[in-house]
Amino acid sequence: MQITVSHTSNQEPLSLAELGWSAFFDDQLDRVDAGLAPMRVATVHRARVTAESQSGPIKLNLPNRANTVDYAVGDWVLVDPNTRIPVRRLERKTTLQRRTEGGQSPQLIAANVDTLFIVTSCNEDLNVARLERYLALANESGTTPVIILTKADQVADNAPWRDQVLGLQRGLKVVALDATAPEAALALAPWCATGQTVALVGSSGVGKSSLLNTLSEKAPDEAQLTGSIRESDAKGRHTTTSRSLHRIAGGGWVIDTPGIRTLHASDLSVGLDLVFVEIAELAPECRFRDCTHDHEPGCAVQAAVAVGGIDPERLERWRKLGNENRTNTPVLSGPRGNKQTKASSKRSCNPK
Ligand SMILES: Nc1nc2c(ncn2[C@@H]2O[C@H](COP(=O)(O)OP(=O)(O)OP(=O)(O)O)[C@@H](O)[C@H]2O)c(=O)[nH]1
Ligand SMILES: [Zn+2]
Numbered sequence: 378m379q380i381t382v383s384h385t386s387n388q389e390p391l392s393l394a395e396l397g398w399s400a401f402f403d404d405q406l407d408r409v410d411a412g413l414a415p416m417r418v419a420t421v422h423r424a425r426v427t428a429e430s431q432s433g434p435i436k437l438n439l440p441n442r443a444n445t446v447d448y449a450v451g452d453w454v455l456v457d458p459n460t461r462i463p464v465r466r467l468e469r470k471t472t473l474q475r476r477t478e479g480g481q482s483p484q485l486i487a488a489n490v491d492t493l494f495i496v497t498s499c500n501e502d503l504n505v506a507r508l509e510r511y512l513a514l515a516n517e518s519g520t521t522p523v524i525i526l527t528k529a530d531q532v533a534d535n536a537p538w539r540d541q542v543l544g545l546q547r548g549l550k551v552v553a554l555d556a557t558a559p560e561a562a563l564a565l566a567p568w569c570a571t572g573q574t575v576a577l578v579g580s581s582g583v584g585k586s587s588l589l590n591t592l593s594e595k596a597p598d599e600a601q602l603t604g605s606i607r608e609s610d611a612k613g614r615h616t617t618t619s620r621s622l623h624r625i626a627g628g629g630w631v632i633d634t635p636g637i638r639t640l641h642a643s644d645l646s647v648g649l650d651l652v653f654v655e656i657a658e659l660a661p662e663c664r665f666r667d668c669t670h671d672h673e674p675g676c677a678v679q680a681a682v683a684v685g686g687i688d689p690e691r692l693e694r695w696r697k698l699g700n701e702n703r704t705n706t707p708v709l710s711g712p713r714g715n716k717q718t719k720a721s722s723k724r725s726c727n728p729k
Pocket of ligand 1: 529554587
C-alpha cells in the first residue's frame with residue numbers, strides 16, 4: 378500500500394515493512410480501510426501527535442475531543458490522507474505502560490516494541506532489584522528483554538557485572554559495550570534489523586542517549602543531549618525531555634522513553650513469574666496453596682533455600698516486588714461484587 382501524503386521531508390519513501398509493519402497489523406485491515414494510510418506515531422505531546430508516514434514525518438490532526446493519552450509512541454494508526462486525521466488505531470502487539478504513584482490508570486510508555494534494552498552501566502550503581510523490575514515490565518508487555526552493560530570500556534574486566542545480571546532471568550541475553558563507540562551498533566544488530574523496534578530504559582546517566590546517538594548515527598549537531606554524570610556517586614543528571622521514535626541507521630527503530638525512573642511495579646502477573654521462575658516453579662509443591670514462602674510448614678521454596686537451591690536474597694526481592702505490585706494495582710470489583718485485582722485474575726505469582 379502506498380498512499381501519498383504531502384510532507385516536509387525529502388527522504389526516500391519507506392516501505393511499510395521498513396516502518397515496522399507486519400502480518401499482525403495487516404490482519405487487522407478491513408475493506409473499509411482502503412484509502413487510509415498506515416502511519417506510526419512518533420511523538421505524543423499534550424495536544425499534538427506526529428507520525429512517521431511512508432513519505433516522511435507528518436503532524437496529525439486530532440479529531441475534536443481526542444485525548445492524546447490514548448496514543449503511544451510506536452502505535453500504528455490509519456490516517457485519512459486528505460485531512461491527516463487518524464481514523465483508527467490498530468491493536469497493539471506489545472504495550473509498555475507504567476502506573477505513577479497513586480495513579481488510577483496506567484500511563485502508556487510505548488507500543489509495538491519488540492525488544493526492550495534495559496540499560497545499566499559497569500559501575501557501583503548496579504541495582505539488581507531495579508533490573509528485576511524492568512525485566513518483569515518487559516515480560517508483562519510481551520517484549521523481549523536484553524540487558525545492556527554500558528561503560529564496559531571503563532573497566533578492566535566486565536565479568537563481575539555480567540555475573541550479577543546473567544542469573545536474573547533464565548535465558549537472559551546480556552551485552553557489554555561502550556555506548557559511545559560505533560561497534561555498539563554492531564553488537565546490537567541482532568535486535569535492530571529492518572522492521573524491528575527497540576526501546577531504551579534505565580536510570581539517568583547510564584548511557585541511553587549515547588546509545589541512541591550511536592544507533593541512529595546522528596551527526597553531533599542533531600544528536601540528543603548527552604548529560605554528564607557526577608563522578609562522586611555514580612548517579613547521573615536527568616537530561617532527556619521528549620520521547621520519540623528514531624530510525625536506526627540501516628535497520629529498525631528505537632524509542633527513547635524518559636521518566637521511566639518513576640516506574641512502579643503494578644499490573645504484573647506472568648511478568649513476575651518469568652523473572653522469578655525458580656520460585657514460581659516450586660510454589661505448587663508447597664503444602665498450602667496460599668503459601669507465602671515465609672513461615673509455613675511444608676514450604677518447598679524455604680526447603681530449597683535451606684539446601685542452597687534458591688538465593689534467599691532473590692526470595693526477599695520477589696516478596697518486595699510482589700507486595701509493591703499488589704499495593705499499586707487497583708482492586709477492581711468483580712461481576713458479583715467479589716473483589717479481584719487485575720493481576721490475580723490472570724495466573725498469579727504474587728505472594729498469595
Ligand atoms: N566511556 C563511556 N562513556 C559513556 C558510555 N555510555 C555513556 N557514557 C557517558 O556517560 C554520560 C551519560 O550518558 P548519557 O548517554 O547522557 O546517559 P542517559 O542514560 O541518556 O542519561 P539521561 O538522559 O539522564 O537519562 C555521558 O557523558 C556519556 O558520554 C560508555 O559506554 N562508555
Ligand atoms: Zn511455600
